[in-house]
Amino acid sequence: MSTIIGAAILVLAGQAASQLAGRGFPDCINGPLKNNTVCDLSADPLDRATALINAFTLEEKLNNTGSTSPGVPRLGLPPYEWWQEALHGVASSPGVNFSDSGDFSYATSFPEPILMGAAFDDDLINAVATVVSTEARAFNNYQRAGLDFWTPNINPYKDPRWGRGLETPGEDPYHLSSYVHALIDGLQGGYDPKYKRIVATCKHFVAYDMESWNGNFRYQWDAHINSQDLVEYYMPPFQSCARDSNVGAFMCSYNALNGVPTCADPWLLGDVLREHWGWTDEQQWVTSDCDAVQNIFLPHGYNETREEAAAQALIAGTDVNCGTYYQNHLPAAYEQGLFDISVLDQALVRQYSSLVRLGYFDGLAVPYRNLTFADVNTPHAQQLAHQAAVEGITLLKNDGTLPMQITSNMTIALIGDWANATTQMQGNYFGIAPYLHSPYYAATQTGATVYLAGVPGGQGDPTTNSWLPVWDYAEKADVIIYVGGVDISVESEGMDRVNIDWTGTQLDIIGQLAMYGKPMVVMQMGNQLDSTPIVSNANISALIWGGYPGQDGGVALFDILQGIAAPAGRLPVTQYPADYITQIPMTDMSLRPNATSGSPGRTYQWYTGDAVFEYGYGLHYTNFSAEIGGSSPSSYGSSSNTSYSISDLMSGCKEKYLDRCAFQTFSVDVKNTGSVASDYVTLGFLAGQHGPSPYPIKRLVAYQRLHNIAAGQQQQAALNVTLGSLARVDDYGNTVLYPGDYALMIDTQPLSFVNFTLTGDEVMLDKWPQPPTPRFQETDYFVGGYGSTYGEKLLINGTI
Numbered sequence: 001m002s003t004i005i006g007a008a009i010l011v012l013a014g015q016a017a018s019q020l021a022g023r024g025f026p027d028c029i030n031g032p033l034k035n036n037t038v039c040d041l042s043a044d045p046l047d048r049a050t051a052l053i054n055a056f057t058l059e060e061k062l063n064n065t066g067s068t069s070p071g072v073p074r075l076g077l078p079p080y081e082w083w084q085e086a087l088h089g090v091a092s093s094p095g096v097n098f099s100d101s102g103d104f105s106y107a108t109s110f111p112e113p114i115l116m117g118a119a120f121d122d123d124l125i126n127a128v129a130t131v132v133s134t135e136a137r138a139f140n141n142y143q144r145a146g147l148d149f150w151t152p153n154i155n156p157y158k159d160p161r162w163g164r165g166l167e168t169p170g171e172d173p174y175h176l177s178s179y180v181h182a183l184i185d186g187l188q189g190g191y192d193p194k195y196k197r198i199v200a201t202c203k204h205f206v207a208y209d210m211e212s213w214n215g216n217f218r219y220q221w222d223a224h225i226n227s228q229d230l231v232e233y234y235m236p237p238f239q240s241c242a243r244d245s246n247v248g249a250f251m252c253s254y255n256a257l258n259g260v261p262t263c264a265d266p267w268l269l270g271d272v273l274r275e276h277w278g279w280t281d282e283q284q285w286v287t288s289d290c291d292a293v294q295n296i297f298l299p300h301g302y303n304e305t306r307e308e309a310a311a312q313a314l315i316a317g318t319d320v321n322c323g324t325y326y327q328n329h330l331p332a333a334y335e336q337g338l339f340d341i342s343v344l345d346q347a348l349v350r351q352y353s354s355l356v357r358l359g360y361f362d363g364l365a366v367p368y369r370n371l372t373f374a375d376v377n378t379p380h381a382q383q384l385a386h387q388a389a390v391e392g393i394t395l396l397k398n399d400g401t402l403p404m405q406i407t408s409n410m411t412i413a414l415i416g417d418w419a420n421a422t423t424q425m426q427g428n429y430f431g432i433a434p435y436l437h438s439p440y441y442a443a444t445q446t447g448a449t450v451y452l453a454g455v456p457g458g459q460g461d462p463t464t465n466s467w468l469p470v471w472d473y474a475e476k477a478d479v480i481i482y483v484g485g486v487d488i489s490v491e492s493e494g495m496d497r498v499n500i501d502w503t504g505t506q507l508d509i510i511g512q513l514a515m516y517g518k519p520m521v522v523m524q525m526g527n528q529l530d531s532t533p534i535v536s537n538a539n540i541s542a543l544i545w546g547g548y549p550g551q552d553g554g555v556a557l558f559d560i561l562q563g564i565a566a567p568a569g570r571l572p573v574t575q576y577p578a579d580y581i582t583q584i585p586m587t588d589m590s591l592r593p594n595a596t597s598g599s600p601g602r603t604y605q606w607y608t609g610d611a612v613f614e615y616g617y618g619l620h621y622t623n624f625s626a627e628i629g630g631s632s633p634s635s636y637g638s639s640s641n642t643s644y645s646i647s648d649l650m651s652g653c654k655e656k657y658l659d660r661c662a663f664q665t666f667s668v669d670v671k672n673t674g675s676v677a678s679d680y681v682t683l684g685f686l687a688g689q690h691g692p693s694p695y696p697i698k699r700l701v702a703y704q705r706l707h708n709i710a711a712g713q714q715q716q717a718a719l720n721v722t723l724g725s726l727a728r729v730d731d732y733g734n735t736v737l738y739p740g741d742y743a744l745m746i747d748t749q750p751l752s753f754v755n756f757t758l759t760g761d762e763v764m765l766d767k768w769p770q771p772p773t774p775r776f777q778e779t780d781y782f783v784g785g786y787g788s789t790y791g792e793k794l795l796i797n798g799t800i
């Protein structure tokens with residue numbers, strides 16, 4: 001009896017699976033592949049993919065090397081588009097196809113990562129990513145998207161000019177590593193699930209963080225980075241992706257690293273990525289950025305011929321080529337004997353075994369097959385999009401005007417080019433949102449009378465007649481709200497910013513509006529601008545940073561303004577003074593301040609000047625105390641010194657990767673000492689004299705967001721600090737645990753400290769694989785602004 005039922009189920013499943021085939025999935029029931037091992041659900045994924053690729057002819061193999069793969073009609077293998085985007089929601093891209101109306105005409109649009117980074121809430125990021133992957137699966141079920149997505153952009157945001165900083169969670173490598181771990185877990189559905197929800201792609205590997213600056217373009221830029229900066233700053237998020245999060249794919253970048261284009265670099269894609277980080281699973285692949293293989297030939301000029309460039313990339317480990325360069329040039333490269341067929345087979349097996357792991361060949365056996373458009377933009381997703389914006393929005397100034405009660409008998413003058421922002425709130429790499437609740441929409445929801453003057457933020461003379469409504473509205477209003485800043489017209493892909501201050505026009509308008517002497521709030525949108533004139537103007541009541549807040553951004557801003565939600569976001573980047581960009585070229589990749597080059601240093605860890613607002617800054621509507629469990633000296637270096645022997649710490653360390661070993665979990669008692677319930681982001685910074693000099697000012701080693709701490713109540717944060725977090729990186733890129741003085745501090749203006757020392761001999765936690773040969777001339781370091789001693793030292797050691 002049960003056999004009959006089983007057979008009936010199989011027949012039904014077979015029919016349904018065949019119907020799926022009509023929707024762009026391979027037909028493993030009735031199609032030509034039905035007897036190929038790729039259709040055997042019980043076989044090992046690698047064996048399944050190998051059997052599939054073994055059935056390809058040479059020509060079919062070469063045809064399927066680009067981002068748009070034609071498949072193999074002879075075998076019933078459908079075409080597959082590898083390029084999907086989902087930076088902060090399923091996004092318009094070659095493989096994503098929104099319908100014009102009805103089902104699949106929209107997807108939830110979350111804030112840009114720069115604002116979600118400001119939430120410092122990994123649980124939130126995991127929840128957002130889970131919604132994104134759910135919606136992606138629903139799109140896939142109806143043939144409106146593939147199963148792999150080229151997100152996240154996890155290059156650290158090292159320079160405030162970078163046009164794509166909005167795509168990242170900020171400037172700190174620890175923060176990015178932790179954020180991306182939570183994100184990938186949500187996108188892929190865990191570390192190693194039987195069926196991945198989707199495949200995520202960590203990009204752009206590595207040192208890609210310049211678009212176009214002073215004659216340097218992303219396509220030809222050769223980033224010169226010494227091993228210490230590389231391992232300490234540029235690599236950690238990618239290590240987190242590969243080694244700690246088991247991400248399904250990587251994308252190599254346009255730029256070169258120390259003379260070698262990243263997509264052509266066997267050391268980077270082989271020794272570092274696959275071997276050192278243990279990303280050895282052959283179900284994971286590397287794609288090039290789009291046309292980056294072409295760029296190896298020109299403008300990098302790294303190879304003599306197009307065929308050599310294509311072959312070099314393939315051999316180096318670039319498995320997929322975004323674009324058509326492989327399809328166009330690998331055939332001739334093969335004829336010229338520039339690569340062995342086994343290398344091409346390996347690349348194809350990696351791709352298709354990844355599709356096996358996504359259930360591409362498994363019909364209805366895949367648990368996500370029942371997702372439909374009803375699972376897109378659900379009430380939960382909408383709530384999360386709103387929450388993500390609220391959690392990230394950061395209060396930078398408040399003279400007590402906020403939270404502001406807005407009543408229906410009030411009049412608001414809402415001014416600025418973001419006042420009625422819609423798609424502006426989505427930044428870049430976005431899809432079609434179900435709705436875009438602008439600040440104006442949110443203002444009208446309060447019941448107050450709203451005068452809207454969406455004046456352009458960029459240019460113009462605010463004394464001319466066309467601006468008259470602004471002054472009229474300000475005159476009539478009880479409250480003035482200016483919503484402006486920057487947007488993707490000045491910071492975007494291919495376009496770095498040329499300055500980081502407010503435009504003269506905007507400052508002129510804001511200054512004049514402040515003279516009305518009314519409650520006035522500035523909402524600073526987009527990325528950071530030097531807001532000194534706003535901070536120092538006593539007539540401006542409050543300054544809120546709102547980033548790119550997504551589909552419910554206006555509502556989130558007004559919820560913060562009115563105190564419906566309490567602000568607890570923290571700046572995920574330093575807000576530099578405007579002249580910072582005159583002190584350091586974008587091309588200088590070094591982090592440490594340098595007297596010879598004049599660099600004031602990069603990021604809060606090394607910047608020696610005065611920030612307008614420091615990394616981690618953010619005000620609340622209440623006050624907090626934060627005590628580190630039991631021991632709380634009043635400052636760094638004062639008493640309560642506990643001493644730890646390095647050898648004792650190491651003897652308890654059983655992890656494969658020593659940096660993962662626990663040092664301590666510091667419990668922090670956080671008390672809301674004010675009168676407004678609020679979230680609190682517990683930031684744990686480490687300072688002290690240990691390891692190679694110079695020492696960073698401080699560095700983030702742990703964080704946890706606590707939620708809704710009632711007035712007068714207390715919650716406890718648990719800050720997990722690893723041995724890796726205590727360690728520093730030496731000149732050769734090795735990660736070393738050093739004896740010396742340490743201090744853990746809670747918050748930016750520390751609310752409490754704990755001091756401790758490590759004693760005994762230093763221990764190497766991670767030995768960095770050196771590139772095979774020195775890869776560029778000593779003089780190159782001088783171009784990059786390095787001191788001569790350093791350059792010599794590096795070359796004497798025959799490495800970088």
Ligand SMILES: O=[N+]([O-])c1ccc(O[C@@H]2O[C@@H](CO)[C@H](O)[C@H]2O)cc1
Pocket residue numbers: 085150203289290493
């Ligand atoms: O030719 N195009 O249309 C085109 C569009 C976008 C583009 O940018 C690259 O494509 C994205 C792929 O994920 C990378 O993040 C970005 O660097 C590169 C090329």
